[in-house]
Amino acid sequence: MSEWWNNLQSQFVMNFIVDDRWKLLIQGLGNTLLITVFALLIGVVLGTFVAMVRSTYDKNGEDMKKRNKGGFIVLSILNFICKIYLTVIRGTPVVVQLMITYFIIFASSTNGITVAVFAFGINSGAYVAEIIRGGIMSIDEGQFEAGRSLGFSYAQTMIYVIIPQVFKAVLPTLCNEFIALIKETSVAGYVGIRDLTKSGDIIRGRTYSPYMPLLAVAAIYLVLVIILENLLGRVERSLRKNER
Numbered sequence: 061m062s063e064w065w066n067n068l069q070s071q072f073v074m075n076f077i078v079d080d081r082w083k084l085l086i087q088g089l090g091n092t093l094l095i096t097v098f099a100l101l102i103g104v105v106l107g108t109f110v111a112m113v114r115s116t117y118d119k120n121g122e123d124m125k126k127r128n129k130g131g132f133i134v135l136s137i138l139n140f141i142c143k144i145y146l147t148v149i150r151g152t153p154v155v156v157q158l159m160i161t162y163f164i165i166f167a168s169s170t171n172g173i174t175v176a177v178f179a180f181g182i183n184s185g186a187y188v189a190e191i192i193r194g195g196i197m198s199i200d201e202g203q204f205e206a207g208r209s210l211g212f213s214y215a216q217t218m219i220y221v222i223i224p225q226v227f228k229a230v231l232p233t234l235c236n237e238f239i240a241l242i243k244e245t246s247v248a249g250y251v252g253i254r255d256l257t258k259s260g261d262i263i264r265g266r267t268y269s270p271y272m273p274l275l276a277v278a279a280i281y282l283v284l285v286i287i288l289e290n291l292l293g294r295v296e297r298s299l300r301k302n303e304r
Contacts, residue, residue: 099181150190232292259277
């Protein structure tokens with residue numbers, strides 16, 4: 061038992077203490093959180109826009125075709141672009157999208173984190189769009205009519221009446237998307253970004269001891285997910301209290 065404990069201590073010291081290798085994990089964790097937060101912001105903004113276009117076309121496309129042909133043409137073009145975007149992004153692996161973004165679209169860029177934020181944000185936007193679109197389509201039609209009766213245009217009704225209700229309804233699902241996005245960023249190392257997973261792999265490459273750094277990386281991800289799930293639970297309980 062003592063020999064096992066001494067070996068564990070020596071492994072810990074070699075992997076994390078020598079040369080301050082623990083700082084690699086801290087730096088990687090910071091980059092992971094940075095990429096995740098800003099990618100989610102891009103995803104929410106982009107996803108909301110796409111969801112509004114898609115749901116507007118589904119709900120009012122036929123009516124606009126009769127009353128406003130110019131607006132219907134513009135909406136149809138936007139809807140077509142959004143459908144192509146959703147099909148391509150949801151139909152290809154995120155790691156392939158990241159590599160295309162890094163090695164082709166932004167091949168001249170030297171800021172890997174910015175490229176990763178863009179790539180993961182575009183990817184997240186496709187999934188957020190479907191989440192929000194589902195929320196919009198679930199809102200009772202009377203809410204739209206109530207907004208119009210107050211003198212709001214369709215766009216104003218969507219922004220001031222519908223979207224706030226939608227976000228309240230889909231917030232738990234968006235939080236789950238945030239959790240999934242944190243884990244998806246673990247592929248950022250494919251393009252040389254020193255995220256949490258890449259940092260653990262760097263330590264493994266220097267010490268030739270895989271299990272300690274990789275288990276540490278897994279443990280950090282697990283702690284992050286547990287914290288976020290607890291926060292999600294509090295948000296859901298708060299929303300239920302407000303509904304009462």
